[in-house]
Amino acid sequence: MPKSEIVIRLGGEGGEGVISTGDIFTLASARTGYHVFTFRTYPAEIKGGHAWYQVRVGPRPVLSMGDQVDVLVAFNLEAYEKHKHLLNKEEGVLIYDPDEVTPEPHPKTVLYPIPFNRIARQDLNFVRGKNVVVTGVLAGLFGLDPSSLTGFITQRYKRRAELLDQNLKALEAGITYALKNLTKADPYYLTPTERVGRLVMSGNDAIVAGALTAGCRFYAGYPITPASEILELMAQTLPRIGGVSFQAEDEMAAIGSVLGASFAGVKAMTATSGPGLSLMTEFMGWSGMAEVPCVIVDAQRAGPSTGMPTKLEQGDLNHALFGGHGEFPRIVIAPGSVEDAFWQIINAFNLAEKYQVPVIFLSDQSLSHRTESLLKPDLSKVQVVDRLRPDEEALENGYQRFAITETGVSPMAVPGTPGGMYVAPGLEHDEKGHVDNPLASHEKMVPKRFRKLETLQKELEAPPRYGASDARIGVIGWGSTEGAIREAVERCVAKGIKVAAIHPKVLNPLPEKYIEEFIRSVDTVIVPEVNYTGQFARYLRSIFGIPVVRINKWGGLPFTAGEIQRKIEEVANGR
Amino acid sequence: MVVSTMPLTAKDYKSEVKPTWCPGCGDFAVLSATFKALADLQLRPEQVVVVSGIGCSSRIPYFCNTYGIHSLHGRALPMATGIKLARPDLTVLAMGGDGDLFSIGAGHFPHAARRNLDILVVCMDNQTYGLTKAQYSPTSFVGHKSKSSPYGTVEWPMNPVLLALAAGASWVARGYSGRPKQLQELIVEGVRHRGFAFLNVQSPCTEFHNTYNYYDARVQDIPKDHDPTDYLSAVRLALPQEKTLLGVFYRSERPVYEEQVRAFEKVKVEFDPDEFLSRYG
Ligand SMILES: Cc1ncc(C[n+]2csc(CCOP(=O)(O)OP(=O)(O)O)c2C)c(N)n1
Ligand code: SF4
Numbered sequence: 090m091p092k093s094e095i096v097i098r099l100g101g102e103g104g105e106g107v108i109s110t111g112d113i114f115t116l117a118s119a120r121t122g123y124h125v126f127t128f129r130t131y132p133a134e135i136k137g138g139h140a141w142y143q144v145r146v147g148p149r150p151v152l153s154m155g156d157q158v159d160v161l162v163a164f165n166l167e168a169y170e171k172h173k174h175l176l177n178k179e180e181g182v183l184i185y186d187p188d189e190v191t192p193e194p195h196p197k198t199v200l201y202p203i204p205f206n207r208i209a210r211q212d213l214n215f216v217r218g219k220n221v222v223v224t225g226v227l228a229g230l231f232g233l234d235p236s237s238l239t240g241f242i243t244q245r246y247k248r249r250a251e252l253l254d255q256n257l258k259a260l261e262a263g264i265t266y267a268l269k270n271l272t273k274a275d276p277y278y279l280t281p282t283e284r285v286g287r288l289v290m291s292g293n294d295a296i297v298a299g300a301l302t303a304g305c306r307f308y309a310g311y312p313i314t315p316a317s318e319i320l321e322l323m324a325q326t327l328p329r330i331g332g333v334s335f336q337a338e339d340e341m342a343a344i345g346s347v348l349g350a351s352f353a354g355v356k357a358m359t360a361t362s363g364p365g366l367s368l369m370t371e372f373m374g375w376s377g378m379a380e381v382p383c384v385i386v387d388a389q390r391a392g393p394s395t396g397m398p399t400k401l402e403q404g405d406l407n408h409a410l411f412g413g414h415g416e417f418p419r420i421v422i423a424p425g426s427v428e429d430a431f432w433q434i435i436n437a438f439n440l441a442e443k444y445q446v447p448v449i450f451l452s453d454q455s456l457s458h459r460t461e462s463l464l465k466p467d468l469s470k471v472q473v474v475d476r477l478r479p480d481e482e483a484l485e486n487g488y489q490r491f492a493i494t495e496t497g498v499s500p501m502a503v504p505g506t507p508g509g510m511y512v513a514p515g516l517e518h519d520e521k522g523h524v525d526n527p528l529a530s531h532e533k534m535v536p537k538r539f540r541k542l543e544t545l546q547k548e549l550e551a552p553p554r555y556g557a558s559d560a561r562i563g564v565i566g567w568g569s570t571e572g573a574i575r576e577a578v579e580r581c582v583a584k585g586i587k588v589a590a591i592h593p594k595v596l597n598p599l600p601e602k603y604i605e606e607f608i609r610s611v612d613t614v615i616v617p618e619v620n621y622t623g624q625f626a627r628y629l630r631s632i633f634g635i636p637v638v639r640i641n642k643w644g645g646l647p648f649t650a651g652e653i654q655r656k657i658e659e660v661a662n663g664r
Numbered sequence: 665m666v667v668s669t670m671p672l673t674a675k676d677y678k679s680e681v682k683p684t685w686c687p688g689c690g691d692f693a694v695l696s697a698t699f700k701a702l703a704d705l706q707l708r709p710e711q712v713v714v715v716s717g718i719g720c721s722s723r724i725p726y727f728c729n730t731y732g733i734h735s736l737h738g739r740a741l742p743m744a745t746g747i748k749l750a751r752p753d754l755t756v757l758a759m760g761g762d763g764d765l766f767s768i769g770a771g772h773f774p775h776a777a778r779r780n781l782d783i784l785v786v787c788m789d790n791q792t793y794g795l796t797k798a799q800y801s802p803t804s805f806v807g808h809k810s811k812s813s814p815y816g817t818v819e820w821p822m823n824p825v826l827l828a829l830a831a832g833a834s835w836v837a838r839g840y841s842g843r844p845k846q847l848q849e850l851i852v853e854g855v856r857h858r859g860f861a862f863l864n865v866q867s868p869c870t871e872f873h874n875t876y877n878y879y880d881a882r883v884q885d886i887p888k889d890h891d892p893t894d895y896l897s898a899v900r901l902a903l904p905q906e907k908t909l910l911g912v913f914y915r916s917e918r919p920v921y922e923e924q925v926r927a928f929e930k931v932k933v934e935f936d937p938d939e940f941l942s943r944y945g
Contacts, residue, residue, distance in 0.1 A: 286945050287945070288941060288942075288944035288945050289944055290944045294944060298937065298940055298941055301935050301937065301940065302935075302937040302940075306750075307746065307749065307750050309746065326935075326940070328925070328926070328927065328928045329928050329931075329932060329933060330932060330933060330934065330935040331928075331929070331932040333749045333750065333922075333925055333926065335745070335746075335749060335925070337742065337745075338771060338772060338775040339771060341738075341739060341742060341771075341772075342739075342741075342742040342745070342771075342772055342775070343742075344742075345735065345736075345739045345741075345742025345743045345745075345746065346742045346743065346745045346746030346749065347746060348735075348743060348746060349715070349733070349742065349743035349744060349745060349746025349747040349748075349749075349750070350746040350747065350749060350750035350751075351746075352733060352743070352746075352747060353713070353746070353747045353750040353751040353754065354750070354751065355750040355751070357746070357750070371736055372736060372739070375735060375736055379733075465938075465941050465942070465945070466941065468937050468938055468941075471937070481665060484665045485665060504710065504711070504713050504731040504747070504751065504754050505710055505711060505751070505753065505754065506665075506710055507665045507667050507708070507710045508665040508710075509710065509731075510679075510709060510710055510729055510730055510731050510732075511731065511732070512725045512726050512731075512732035512733065512734055513732070513733045513734070513735075514726075514734045515718070515734050515735060515736060516734060523681060523726075524726060524734075525681070525684075
């Protein structure tokens with residue numbers, strides 16, 4: 090039976106074109122109407138080391154990167170050795186360069202030996218065109234409309250006629266090779282479907298798009314994987330729209346300048362990864378104390394220390410929730426998908442402005458770097474919140490920057506406003522910001538500041554819920570694992586298992602009411618996380634006092650839906 | 665709010681908060697010179713932001729009737745950078761101690777200087793840590809005995825004026841709390857300067873390291889024939905001297921950072937989310 094949902098994995102040496110082949114193929118598939126979901130991982134070095142790219146393509150929405158590999162494209166022997174065990178046992182396809190790889194017998198696998206290197210070097214005299222040759226082969230094999238590929242290549246090289254010509258020839262050579270020299274023996278077809286105007290974005294792209302939509306006009310960052318693309322895209326975009334993007338000398342300067350800009354009345358953000366978050370921590374406390382809003386994106390990577398810079402770990406939750414000295418209110422948000430990143434970063438800005446607190450936004454290596462197809466977000470649904478400003482009356486009558494209010498939120502004056510002068514203090518202070526009576530001030534100001542979170546908690550909506558309405562098993566996840574969890578739950582429900590999942594996006598304060606309801610409604614709670622210590626599981630246990638079944642993975646790679654599915658099945662079977 | 669159009673006086677910049685410094689502390693002179701300089705410049709108090717780090721000297725924003733930030737130890741310059749980049753219309757003064765600017769915050773100083781942000785940085789240099797009660801600082805002289813250098817520090821001191829010159833500050837001067845009139849004039853000139861202005865003030869800590877006598881005997885104005893636009897001559901004068909030279913070492917004109925960063929200001933467009941997202945289609 091022909092199949093149009095395919096998981097393709099490409100592996101090879103870093104810098105060899107594995108990632109670009111994957112990207113071109115993914116975009117072309119999306120342009121012909123397919124849903125896509127990618128994952129990439131490459132060595133921290135610039136050249137050499139092993140890189141691989143996985144794309145799952147399908148006619149229906151794809152939620153995760155897929156379990157097994159239907160098509161393995163091995164650029165070299167290492168790729169073959171590393172990934173062969175993941176090949177679909179029944180209907181696998183192995184595409185390889187016979188000059189590099191001599192595969193062992195694979196009785197049920199379709200083998201397509203294709204001399205990529207020879208085609209690129211000898212036939213085309215264009216060694217760097219290997220990635221496009223491979224793309225052409227894939228298009229030819231699976232029937233992907235070549236016009237979407239030529240369109241894409243033309244766009245990319247439109248200003249470099251010679252390269253354009255070479256690349257188009259390479260593409261042609263790949264397609265021709267597949268059609269002439271290979272006998273189609275696999276069941277996979279990406280025949281053109283209805284073209285829907287879907288976007289293909291990475292998590293980092295979505296974060297920038299959402300931040301700018303929310304009104305961010307100041308960005309500061311220090312380069313770090315996997316957050317650097319945010320800095321680069323901001324640097325490209327902000328200057329032209331009346332904003333400023335600033336490459337700071339370190340992360341303390343990044344967040345310091347963000348808070349300076351925010352104090353001055355401009356919505357501001359920084360993005361970093363674990364090591365940078367550590368450096369920003371002292372300023373997080375200042376932001377909480379002085380009530381100056383900011384948004385801090387942490388694209389988590391495997392730590393501690395430099396760890397595995399290009400690999401995934403949901404390892405910074407504890408830091409985001411509890412990092413820092415003293416007690417201060419903070420909001421922690423973790424998006425579940427690329428599209429969600431767009432909406433949640435808008436939410437992050439709105440909450441930062443509304444409650445005048447630091448908001449830590451937890452992306453991760455998999456979400457920041459993966460691409461997903463999505464319908465263009467409905468921009469009529471965007472709501473932008475600005476911070477509370479003092480009115481004339483407040484300014485006339487001895488303005489109190491830290492006035493004690495029921496919500497905890499006090500009107501914030503912006504420099505330039507007559508009558509609004511105050512000092513944003515790191516010291517404990519009274520309503521006016523005076524620091525001369527700290528004991529009395531601390532007594533009333535700590536609850537005042539925390540009241541903001543209490544106010545917010547009452548406003549939080551129910552987190553998204555998937556699966557059976559009469560579930561006995563409940564899965565609670567956070568962050569980029571949402572798609573894999575949802576897919577696992579849907580598969581189990583299809584098998585008759587009574588399971589459901591909720592996936593809160595605001596992690597501090599938690600929408601406790603809804604989570605409590607969910608926990609009460611099930612017998613067993615499962616918490617999957619890509620970390621060793623089960624940070625979210627412990628957090629839930631500390632609040633709700635319940636035992637949880639943990640699923641942890643810490644090898645630097647995301648969950649597959651299958652891994653979560655197996656655990657749910659184990660629990661369902663009483664194991 | 666109705667804004668008075670009367671000429672502003674030094675008092676208009678003074679907040680209701682009384683300074684908590686020890687009697688005779690050099691920082692008093694810096695504070696009152698700042699008030700007078702702001703009055704000379706007739707800057708609207710709400711257009712001024714005084715940013716500091718942590719230390720005795722860094723308390724200064726609380727005493728000013730302007731906008732202010734009392735940030736973290738060492739982090740006045742990043743905050744000043746963010747304010748000035750976001751709001752070039754504001755006058756930004758970053759003020760703090762030698763420990764704040766040249767120990768824990770030293771990593772920021774050369775970058776702010778080379779970028780040539782249009783701000784004035786004032787270091788109240790008392791060559792000790794006042795707030796933490798008498799440890800040695802990066803500008804303490806060799807042999808300085810303090811609680812943390814009971815046998816005398818063996819560290820070669822930092823030379824803030826020379827450092828500022830090396831880092832690319834476009835205006836560099838030294839003042840002394842014992843010469844308040846000159847201090848006031850230097851602050852006026854430093855604020856007026858278009859670009860990164862650095863003023864190091866020898867500001868004795870009467871409590872832990874009283875250097876009034878030392879400086880009274882050693883300060884001397886920079887020779888009249890010095891040409892402040894002559895960089896090499898400025899560097900020569902900044903090297904350790906018999907005397908502690910006061911006045912403007914260096915002055916030059918260079919494009920200002922916040923303006924260069926905003927090069928597209930005149931042709932800027934409104935952000936269009938729909939257009940931005942469409943690029944990914
Ligand atoms: C991160 C951090 N480390 C240490 C301190 C303690 N501390 C406060 S002020 C200070 C030094 C102050 O010296 P200086 O900046 O020269 O200012 P002064 O008090 O002499 O005016 C130190 C070490 C702190 N507040 N924060
Ligand atoms: S301890 Fe020294 S620096 Fe601090 S206020 Fe007293 S005299 Fe001034």
